[in-house]
Amino acid sequence: MxxxxxxxxxxxxxxxxxxxxxxxxxxxxxxxxxxxxxxxxxxxxxxxxxxxxxxxxxxxxxxxxxxxxxxxxxxxxxxxxxxxxxxxxxxxxxxxxxxxxxxxxxxxxxxxxxxxxxxxxxxxxxxxxxxxxxxxxxxxxxxxxxxxxxxxxxxxxxxxxxxxxxxxxxxxxxxxxxxxxxxxxxxxxxxxxxxxxxxxxxxxxxxxxxxxxxxxxxxxxxxxxxYIKPRDFIREARKKSLKQFVKENILESDSSHKVKAYSVALGAFFGLSPFWGLQTVLTISLAVFFKLNKALAFVFSNLSIPPMIPVLLLSSLKVGSWFVGGSVLPEGGEVTKEYILNNLLQYVIGSLVIAVSISALLGVLTYLGLKIRDRRGN
Missing domain, CATH: 3.90.550.10 (Spore Coat Polysaccharide Biosynthesis Protein SpsA; Chain A)
Incomplete structure (x- = not known):
């Protein structure tokens, strides 16, 4: 040498x-x-x-x-x-x-x-x-x-x-x-x-x-x-086909049913929360920290895909109005800077309520679904 x-x-x-x-x-x-x-x-x-x-x-x-x-x-x-x-x-x-x-x-x-x-x-x-x-x-x-x-x-x-x-x-x-x-x-x-x-x-x-x-x-x-953990996860995911990724990292992973349910809930929470642009980083980082299934969490953190964004925005504003008041749609249909500032708190509260509710629901459904799958398999 x-x-x-x-x-x-x-x-x-x-x-x-x-x-x-x-x-x-x-x-x-x-x-x-x-x-x-x-x-x-x-x-x-x-x-x-x-x-x-x-x-x-x-x-x-x-x-x-x-x-x-x-x-x-x-x-x-x-x-x-x-x-x-x-x-x-x-x-x-x-x-x-x-x-x-x-x-x-x-x-x-x-x-x-x-x-x-x-x-x-x-x-x-x-x-x-x-x-x-x-x-x-x-x-x-x-x-x-x-x-x-x-x-x-x-x-x-x-x-x-x-x-x-x-x-x-x-x-x-x-x-x-x-x-x-x-x-x-x-x-x-x-x-x-x-x-x-x-x-x-x-x-x-x-x-x-x-x-x-x-x-x-x-x-x-x-x-x-x-940075490092999310980067490595995405690199690993890119090396596999979608079918291989789903089979190896999600369906047949060694994670327990409880861990998978928590992973789904974590991903869904950040996918529906007002953390625009940071969903993936936050999801994978916390999945690593809490030793959850990174693949499952990543998949469900992408719930807020473009077609869903208008629905989530309106739903968040509607739910937020129940807590702090405010209008759902701007007067005249024009979204102005003043409208955004006046309704920001309304949107944040509404989106967090929706994120917590839906993530909890998906976590429970995931756990029950996996249990039922096991019983049918036996």
Whole structure:
């Protein structure tokens, strides 16, 4: 494989030489990014002329160092980059594990080292952050990984994003999630890990960095719910014929009758509600969040097709007039700006009442219909 090993480092003079020498036993293709270190890092690196070294004048964070390292690796023609931390917790002898695992894949794969976080010596804050990160990654991508925080990784350089929005510790979360969204397979590789309190220098600032990571995860979840999930669903639906889509995703799905009924009700509610232009996004996003049948919800969110729009508008205005008053049709038959403003509340209330009523009715009918279908089948 055409790969290099990328080592970002900042004030890890105690362990840097050991890590570099261990890596050089496996490959001469090594890039080290000195992220503005103020200790003996520069002196140590000068002892290894075979390395490709990038000295940054100022410390800007691990994410920035990795991004610059990726750019250099592409410039030198490498297809993969294995990143290893310079604090000594990773074993360079595990490099072949990444190479062999990557060779087994037929498509681009991003491999993350899977550490044993239950072993003795693992800091409690590391164990908590490990579980926290795994939860958010699954919520954002739908992919389950036992370890999403390890910095020991193999990156397919041409498949991962080229531009990023973060440059500190949260960068490793961003690149993992956005690579998965791009269709890159993300897997774990079992690795060993060494924690020596007397050697390890952590630059993680619990309050500030945890806040940055939380903000990033919040943004990623919103993007996943309102863009990525609907996008992936529509792409999948387009790959199938209508008959295949109905058969596989609706009639013969593994969803229970109750889930299917809720899915129909959800889709019908947004299809009849005054969320013009947002029905599909809201429906699929909430279907994903509540683990409902996305196909059923999507189909019933399209109840407000063009021929039905005049009927729904008039019905909403009529029902709304029962609650807040107002006329159904404008005087003289001309729809003016004044008429729209005066009757907007009337329309919104009416459409929501209709949406709730019809969605509940369709949900109940769906459940009963599926039950009757089962009895006839038996």
């Amino acid at each position: 055409n790969y290099c090993v990328l080592i970002p480092t900042y004030n890890n003079a105690k362990t840097l030489a050991r890590v570099v020498e261990g890596v050089l036993q496996h490959t001469p293709n090594v890039i080290v990014v000195n992220d503005g270190a103020t200790d003996e890092t520069g002196v140590i690196l000068a002892q290894y002329p075979e390395l490709t070294v990038i000295h940054l004048p100022q410390n800007k964070g691990k994410g920035n160092a990795l991004r610059i390292g990726f750019e250099k690796a592409r410039e030198l023609g490498y297809e993969y980059a294995i990143t290893i931390d310079s604090d000594g917790q990773h074993y360079p002898d595990d490099i072949p594990l990444f190479i062999e695992a990557a060779k087994e894949e037929t498509a681009p794969v991003l491999l993350v080292g899977n550490r044993n976080m239950a072993q003795e010596g693992v800091p409690k804050k590391s164990s908590f952050g490990h579980k926290f990160s795994n939860f958010w990654f699954h919520l954002e991508t739908g992919v389950r990984l036992p370890d999403t925080q390890s910095g020991y990784r193999l990156y397919p350089l041409e498949a991962i994003p080229k531009k990023y929005y973060t440059e500190k510790f949260e960068f490793e979360i961003e690149v993992l999630v956005r690579s998965s969204w791009r269709g890159v397979t993300v897997k774990n590789v079992p690795i060993r890990v060494l924690y020596k309190a007397e050697e390890r220098v952590s630059h993680f600032r619990p309050l500030r960095d945890f806040a940055r990571i939380s903000i990033l995860n919040s943004v990623l979840v919103l993007i996943a719910l309102f």
